[in-house]
Amino acid sequence: MDGAAIYSLFIINKSGGLIFYKDYGSAGRMDTNDSLRLASLWHSMHAISQQLSPTVGVQGSSFSKPTPSISIAFSLLQHTKTEGMYAINRRLPSLDLSKSILAGTKFFVVCEPGTQRMEALLKFIYELFADYVLKNPFYEMEMPIRCELFDLNLLQAVQKDRVALLSR
Amino acid sequence: MQFFGGSDISPSPPVTTGSGDNGHMMYIFNRNGVCLLYREWNRPLKTLDAQQDHKLMFGLLFSLKSFTAKMDPTSVEKGNLGLPQLPGQGCSFHSFRTNTYKLSFMESPSGIKIILVTSPKTGDLRESLKYIYNLYVEYVVKNPLYTPGTPIR
Numbered sequence: 001m002d003g004a005a006i007y008s009l010f011i012i013n014k015s016g017g018l019i020f021y022k023d024y025g026s027a028g029r030m031d032t033n034d035s036l037r038l039a040s041l042w043h044s045m046h047a048i049s050q051q052l053s054p055t056v057g058v059q060g061s062s063f064s065k066p067t068p069s070i071s072i073a074f075s076l077l078q079h080t081k082t083e084g085m086y087a088i089n090r091r092l093p094s095l096d097l098s099k100s101i102l103a104g105t106k107f108f109v110v111c112e113p114g115t116q117r118m119e120a121l122l123k124f125i126y127e128l129f130a131d132y133v134l135k136n137p138f139y140e141m142e143m144p145i146r147c148e149l150f151d152l153n154l155l156q157a158v159q160k161d162r163v164a165l166l167s168r
Numbered sequence: 169m170q171f172f173g174g175s176d177i178s179p180s181p182p183v184t185t186g187s188g189d190n191g192h193m194m195y196i197f198n199r200n201g202v203c204l205l206y207r208e209w210n211r212p213l214k215t216l217d218a219q220q221d222h223k224l225m226f227g228l229l230f231s232l233k234s235f236t237a238k239m240d241p242t243s244v245e246k247g248n249l250g251l252p253q254l255p256g257q258g259c260s261f262h263s264f265r266t267n268t269y270k271l272s273f274m275e276s277p278s279g280i281k282i283i284l285v286t287s288p289k290t291g292d293l294r295e296s297l298k299y300i301y302n303l304y305v306e307y308v309v310k311n312p313l314y315t316p317g318t319p320i321r
Contacts, residue, residue: 007241008239008241026241026242027241027242027243027244028243028244028245030238030239034238034249037249038235038238038239038249041231041235041249042235044231045228045231045232045235048224048227048228049228049264049266049271050266051215051216051224052221052224052225052228052269052271052285053213053266053268053269054192054193054208054210054211054212054213054268054269054285055192055211055212055213055268055269056212056213056268110239110241
């Protein structure tokens with residue numbers, strides 16, 4: 001384990017466009033096209049998961065309405081082929097994705113399975129977003145984020161998180 | 169798992185987490201996307217008719233699988249996004265949670281997909297899914313009257 005707390009961060013606007021993507025050292029780089037496609041795929045899966053909800057809550061809460069954050073935690077399951085048999089259920093370092101929707105902006109982090117405090121990190125990233133992006137007078141809503149202060153503070157937050165993880 | 173004779177289901181029924189009454193519905197799909205079994209216990213909200221619902225669920229799982237495989241940060245070669253994957257190829261997810269439900273998912277090497285939708289507070293259900301899969305193997309696959317690919321009766 002190389003102590004990477006999170007692998008990558010996506011911020012997706014309310015219409016499914018990727019407005020921010022940062023990679024923190026995942027194996028095999030993804031090109032821009034793929035990250036855009038992943039973002040829109042995530043957006044549509046979010047909509048489908050609302051449709052499939054068995055109870056009220058997610059359903060009907062439109063993107064424009066502020067709703068409590070939804071967290072989606074995945075852990076990855078690697079299927080490996082060993083000696084002609086499939087050994088399923090091998091768990092590997094993997095994803096823990098989360099997102100929060102407030103005004104439809106989705107934050108989405110990929111990290112190792114079983115990483116704690118992801119909610120807190122996402123919340124913190126959201127705070128940074130509110131502070132350094134939304135309050136930036138030159139930022140146009142729903143457009144890609146190019147704010148120096150945001151980048152700077154984000155990097156600090158992620159590094160702090162990584163240090164906290166390593167020191168455990 | 170016992171393969172011949174006897175109807176012993178090897179892993180004993182897993183201990184349920186929390187109080188019962190938190191299951192919403194269950195789906196079993198085969199690898200062609202045919203819904204073999206659908207059960208619902210507690211589903212107050214219905215937006216679609218059954219067939220549409222099954223299609224949507226299968227589509228969600230399909231795209232989620234290719235999504236997770238594509239974004240797997242540990243492997244270097246990732247397939248093309250949207251390309252169908254063989255069961256056992258790439259990596260996959262086993263559950264996701266929203267604020268109203270939790271969906272647990274298992275895929276067998278033969279492409280049987282078992283889905284459990286439960287309340288969001290439920291813990292890890294992989295053992296239960298395996299148990300259900302064993303039930304399927306024992307009582308459905310080994311049933312001589314069962315035609316593969318048809319709904320389970």
